[in-house]
Amino acid sequence: MPSGAIQTTHAPAFDARFAVPLRGVAVDPEARCAHYDGPRDVIAIRFACCEVYYPCAQCHAETTDHVPARWPYARRHEPAVLCGACGGAMSAAAYLQADHTCPHCEAAFNPGCADHHDRYFAFVE
Ligand SMILES: [Zn+2]
Numbered sequence: 087m088p089s090g091a092i093q094t095t096h097a098p099a100f101d102a103r104f105a106v107p108l109r110g111v112a113v114d115p116e117a118r119c120a121h122y123d124g125p126r127d128v129i130a131i132r133f134a135c136c137e138v139y140y141p142c143a144q145c146h147a148e149t150t151d152h153v154p155a156r157w158p159y160a161r162r163h164e165p166a167v168l169c170g171a172c173g174g175a176m177s178a179a180a181y182l183q184a185d186h187t188c189p190h191c192e193a194a195f196n197p198g199c200a201d202h203h204d205r206y207f208a209f210v211e
């Protein structure tokens with residue numbers, strides 16, 4: 087598959103390009119998706135309901151048939167965010183403290199995502 091290709095993956099399949107279980111709609115090799123495809127939209131976030139990473143909540147809604155569960159406070163130090171630029175994982179706590187920059191590769195993350203953190207992390211208002 088050529089780099090830059092996009093791929094849609096529905097449950098129960100996973101997108102084989104990623105080292106972690108991941109699926110979504112029109113996902114590119116850096117984990118952008120049909121809904122968030124800007125240069126800095128390169129993260130995927132793990133959902134507690136199915137332990138799978140998705141580029142966004144809309145991707146979860148469109149590729150599964152169950153109710154999403156946000157990542158819980160008790161698991162804030164477990165890997166829950168994937169950087170699509172380098173493939174590195176970080177905990178929700180590390181992501182929230184990272185100031186919109188990947189701690190592994192220093193890729194810039196979209197600061198606008200902070201407006202939606204409550205969709206993903208049960209402990210963020
Ligand atoms: Zn789920």
Ligand SMILES: [Zn+2]
Binds near residue numbers: 110120122
């Ligand atoms: Zn999406």
Ligand SMILES: [Zn+2]
Binds near residue numbers: 174189
């Ligand atoms: Zn990175």
